[in-house]
Amino acid sequence: MNRNNSIIYFIACLLIFSHCSQDNAPETTTPTTPTSPVESNPPNTNYTPAFSGQTRINRVRTVSDYQVNNLTTSLSNPWGITALPDxxxxxxxxxxxxxxxxxxxxxxxxxSGIPAVNPSGQGGLLGLCIDPAFASNRMVYWVFSESVSGGTVTSVAKGRLANNETNMEAVTVIYRSNTPYNGNLHxxxxxxxxxxxxxxxxxGERSSSDIRAMAQxxxxSLGKVVRITTNGQPASGNPFFSQSGALPELFTIGHRNPQGLAVHPVTGDIxxxxxxxxxxxxxxRLQSGANYGWPVVTYGIEYGGQPIGSGIQQQSGTEQPxxxxxxxxxxxxxxxxxxxxIPEWQNNLFISSLSGTHIVRLVIENNKVTGEERLLSNEGQRFRDITQGSDGALFAITDLGRLYRIDRK
Known part of the structure; x- marks a missing residue:
């Protein structure tokens, strides 16, 4: 082989080696997680969010295999669910x-032993929870709409679940909203x-335009979150509201129809x-003594399309969602x-969606939402409440009487 042919042969080998090396190199891939918002329908307004990620955050998708089991369809308009220790x-x-x-x-x-409720409209027997020491004291607490002089109110009762589990013992209404109203909403x-x-x-603030301003x-107590003892008294350390006649049980103000509460498992925040x-x-994220704005500040409009109040979304002295x-x-x-x-769900917030007919999964980091997923959207159900069972699975109820169990495969 002459000198020129040797050079050509050497270059050819280099090219072949280079091509083979590229074929065997690790493949660099772009993450496949979708980055578009889960919501694709147009908004009702052209309001601008106060900060990036406050709405229409990027979609996330659960990677782990999980299964959904419909345990029953025979409940009747279930509203609240909580897990017992067993x-x-x-x-x-x-x-x-x-x-x-x-x-x-x-x-x-x-x-038996549950006080009478007024089930008209959005009223009835509503949310409930058990005492942290339920295993020893068997105490249960629940919220309900109650008929009183002047209309109806949101009330809180407690009772001891009897050992035979057929009735509630020593039932007491420990708290009543101080503002009756002749309506059946919120x-x-x-x-x-x-x-x-x-x-x-x-x-809730009871919905109607003639009463909802009481949230401010x-x-x-309308349009508020209150913090009380298990005997119904204002809790020690509640915030001080300087306005005249402020109720000592108030924790936060300026709410419309707050149907969900959850405690963060790490921070303890509400x-x-x-x-x-x-x-x-x-x-x-509720902060003691804060004003959440309704009906002065809102990202919504009236059902007829008109602005609410002055149509503002931010105001000094009010908190942003x-x-x-x-x-x-x-x-x-x-x-x-x-x-x-399901490790990727840890510390995520799961929310029952009624008109959306799905369960929302929000990924939260440093008190900000970083991703949203919609689960069980193919079930066509109005999801009313969701809780984590003692076995670590999620259990959700729907207005049509279904009970779902959501867990890993």
Whole structure:
């Protein structure tokens, strides 16, 4: 082989080696997680969010395999669900019944001793929770709409579940909203325990234009989240509102129809979901003494399309929602996932969606939403409440009487 042919042969080998090396090199891939918002429908307004990521955050998708089991279709308008220590579930039904349901969907008889509710409209037997020491004291707390002189109110009761589990003992109404109203909308209706052993209760502003401004009036409990003891008294350390006649049980003000409460499993912060009107559903991280704006500040409009009040979305002295939806999904009961059966869900917020007919999964980092997913959207159900069971699975109820179990495969 002459010199020129040797050079040509050498160059050819280099080219072949280079090509083979590229073929065997690790492939660099672009992440396949979608980056478009999960919401594709147009908003009702041209309102501008206060910060990036406050609405229409990027879509995320669960990678882990999970399964959904429909345990029963025989509940009647269930509204609240909480897990018992032994794996069973305690569920309220709107008409005024409370039942124990097994983790396989077997429904028990109604528990007697529950005070009468007014089930008209959005009223009835609403949210519930058990005492952190339930295993020893068997205490249950629940919210309901009650008929009183002058109309109806949001009330809180407690009772001891009898050992035979057929009735509630020593039932007492420990708290009533101080503002009766002749209407049947926007009762709020959730109750949870905070880390200090106090009850956090959400109360709606009753919807109508002639009463909803009371959400800004600190002498009324309408449109508020209150913080009370298990005896119904104002909790120690509640914030001070300087306006005349301020109720000592107030924790936050300026809410519309707050139907969801959940305690963050790491920080202990109270998070809340709130129905907007046409647009403006909110997720809030509640801060003691804060004003969340309704009906002065909102990202929604009237159902007829008109602005609400002055049509403003920001005002000094009011808090911004961590996240909002437009159009609405109608967020109701919610829970943080604190299990490890699906690790990517840990500390995510799961929210029951009524008009959206799905379960919202929000990924939250440093108190900001970084991703949204919609689960069970093919079921066609109005999801009313969701809780984590003692086994780490999620359990969700729907207005049509279904109970779902969501867990890893």
């Amino acid at each position: 794996g069973r579930l305690l569920i309220t039904e709107k008409a005024g019944r409370m039942r124990i349901v097994t983790a396989t969907g077997e429904i028990g008889s109604p528990i 009762y709020g209706g959730r109750v949870v325990f905070d880390r200090l052993g106090n009850l956090i209760v959400s109360i 009036t600190v002498s009324s 998070w809340q979901s709130e129905h907007g009107p046409r647009g403006g559903d909110e997720i809030n 961590v996240y909002y939806w437009d159009p609405v999904v109608s967020p109701s009961g919610m829970t943080f996932y604190s299990g490890n059966r």
